[in-house]
Amino acid sequence: MTATESGFAAQAGTEQWPERLGPQAVRLFHGRGDCYPGFEFLTVDYFAPVLWVVLYKRAVPAVWESIKAQLRDTLKDHCEVAAVQHRYDRHAPLELLWGELPVSPIAREGQLAFQLTLGGRQNPGYFMDMRPARQWLAQRAQGKRILNLFAYTCAFSVAAMSAGASSVVNIDMSRSAMRQGRDNHRLNDLDGKEGTTFLGHDIFRSWGKLRRLGPYDVIICDPPSRQAGSFDAEKDYPRLVRRLSDMLAPQGSVLACLNAPYLGEAFLREVLAANAPDLEFVERLPARADFPDRDPDRALKVLHFQRCN
Incomplete structure (x- = not known):
């Protein structure tokens, strides 16, 4: 399947994402499992209030721009912050789509909380x-x-x-x-x-x-x-x-x-x-x-x- 904006929305079920947002850490899209042809390079997590997007390889520019547009249209009114990590780059640079990262972001798991490091290294310190x-x-x-x-x-x-x-x-x-x-x-x-x-x-x-x-x-x-x-x-x-x-x-x-x-x-x-x-x-x-x-x-x-x- 060609990786287009409409294709991404259909495969990912983005229209349902706002209903899944809450205090608990959640994966909204798991392209890495090879279940979504054309989007194996992408994961999307939510660590309230941060939408955390990771690219594992450089995307075709037109495809990436269409995905960003879909994220903005679907989630900007529901997430305070959206950040992208370009993990395919050894420096894993960070790109802010909107908002500002909190000083001390955390992931919530049941009654537990875990400190996150969003940017500056390959993974956020929480799996x-x-x-x-x-x-x-x-x-x-x-x-x-x-x-x-x-x-x-x-x-x-x-x-x-x-x-x-x-x-x-x-x-x-x-x-x-x-x-x-x-x-x-x-x-x-x-x-x-x-x-x-x-x-x-x-x-x-x-x-x-x-x-x-x-x-x-x-x-x-x-x-x-x-x-x-x-x-x-x-x-x-x-x-x-x-x-x-x-x-x-x-x-x-x-x-x-x-x-x-x-x-x-x-x-x-x-x-x-x-x-x-x-x-x-x-x-x-x-x-x-x-x-x-x-x-x-x-x-x-x-x-x-x-x-x-």
């Missing part, structure tokens, strides 16, 4: 598609000891501590991400709560410390797919998985996450089977409805495993 996984964790966090590997800005920790976890150990080699993680805890009135640990360390050099702080009832593994100097899923996931059983309590759970479109669910299941045979596959967590994907193997994969001995 909306992980909400089902955070809900899964919150439902079983009461009184549990959690290890949050590759914690980034600690959204899993916020969800767990808010749901009554006895402790969460967060570890990520990015100290700036750890600082934002602390800010997220403060934002949710959790900064004075005992039991939260923040480690700005290389995970692969910290196994001894992590074992001493354990064992853990739940281990979250949410690494980057491929990040220079940090993690490459094909090479590093097996050696990560080999360490899990030593730190996991009896009947403990592992939530293994992978967002590499070039590696399917079978890769993750095979890695666990070969390197942690005492962990049994339980289920794959469902994706958000507003993140449709034509091929589930290319989508975010979140798999629950449980220790069987």
Whole structure:
């Protein structure tokens, strides 16, 4: 289908977007899932009061101008701010369509709030598609000891501590991400709560410390797919998985996450089977409805495993 203004409006259902706007973070359009031919380069989110548009490749100028016109016609009376990130550019420059960005933008998820960084880096510090996984964790966090590997800005920790976890150990080699993680805890009135640990360390050099702080009832593994100097899923996931059983309590759970479109669910299941045979596959967590994907193997994969001995 040719990517025209009328084509975009028809595929995206833009006339219904105003009804979907509210205090909760929501994805209005998910082109990245290959369900909307011609618009795979585009996502549109709403973080009240900000409409957040991301371009993953440079669009044909006429197409982009028509999409911007459609956004203005449909949403300018409903959104205070509209901003575009040109993520295909390594500097990820920001373009304001209207309004001014708030000083401290946030994403709301249920009763929780997460700090956003809109502009200045590739992602905003919050991954909306992980909400089902955070809900899964919150439902079983009461009184549990959690290890949050590759914690980034600690959204899993916020969800767990808010749901009554006895402790969460967060570890990520990015100290700036750890600082934002602390800010997220403060934002949710959790900064004075005992039991939260923040480690700005290389995970692969910290196994001894992590074992001493354990064992853990739940281990979250949410690494980057491929990040220079940090993690490459094909090479590093097996050696990560080999360490899990030593730190996991009896009947403990592992939530293994992978967002590499070039590696399917079978890769993750095979890695666990070969390197942690005492962990049994339980289920794959469902994706958000507003993140449709034509091929589930290319989508975010979140798999629950449980220790069987």
